[in-house]
Amino acid sequence: MTELELRNNSKHIFRHFTKLVFVILFMLTSQAQAKEWTIKMLNYAGNESMVFEPAVIQAEVGDTVVFIPEHSGHYAQSFITPASTKRWQTQMDKRTTVKLATEGIHIYYCPPHLMMGMVGMIQVGRATNLDKVEKKLPSLKAKSHLKPQRVDYLLENIRK
Numbered sequence: 201m202t203e204l205e206l207r208n209n210s211k212h213i214f215r216h217f218t219k220l221v222f223v224i225l226f227m228l229t230s231q232a233q234a235k236e237w238t239i240k241m242l243n244y245a246g247n248e249s250m251v252f253e254p255a256v257i258q259a260e261v262g263d264t265v266v267f268i269p270e271h272s273g274h275y276a277q278s279f280i281t282p283a284s285t286k287r288w289q290t291q292m293d294k295r296t297t298v299k300l301a302t303e304g305i306h307i308y309y310c311p312p313h314l315m316m317g318m319v320g321m322i323q324v325g326r327a328t329n330l331d332k333v334e335k336k337l338p339s340l341k342a343k344s345h346l347k348p349q350r351v352d353y354l355l356e357n358i359r360k
């Protein structure tokens with residue numbers, strides 16, 4: 201191999217190496233972006249009683265949500281999920297993780313405390329199922345009759 205060939209060869213290797221470094225960096229940063237959200241289930245928070253804290257989350261596809269039973273007697277059950285996403289339910293008083301694999305809005309509630317407005321929303325990316333949400337929320341609002349404003353709060357916080 202001449203000196204020139206050697207130099208070209210090492211340039212070639214260096215270029216490949218640089219590409220590889222970029223690919224690895226990209227993989228690392230995209231993994232780091234997947235976020236784990238936590239939602240506490242509480243008997244009280246400030247002046248409010250029976251709440252999911254926070255009640256509204258703006259997440260991205262690939263993120264996960266962990267429901268934490270800080271106080272007992274609560275669980276979360278989906279009311280609306282994005283199209284092609286199965287309904288989900290956490291276990292009473294058990295820390296449960298929900299994976300967010302599809303874009304769209306999840307509306308959920310705590311069955312024992314729905315009447316008291318224990319409701320929440322997880323928006324994953326774009327509001328792909330907004331029509332369904334707008335159509336179905338009035339029935340949830342009717343059932344949350346002691347705190348109907350909490351259902352309005354979810355609707356107001358949808359990122360359109």
Ligand SMILES: [Cu+2]
Pocket residue numbers: 241250273274275310311312313318
């Ligand atoms: Cu509850």
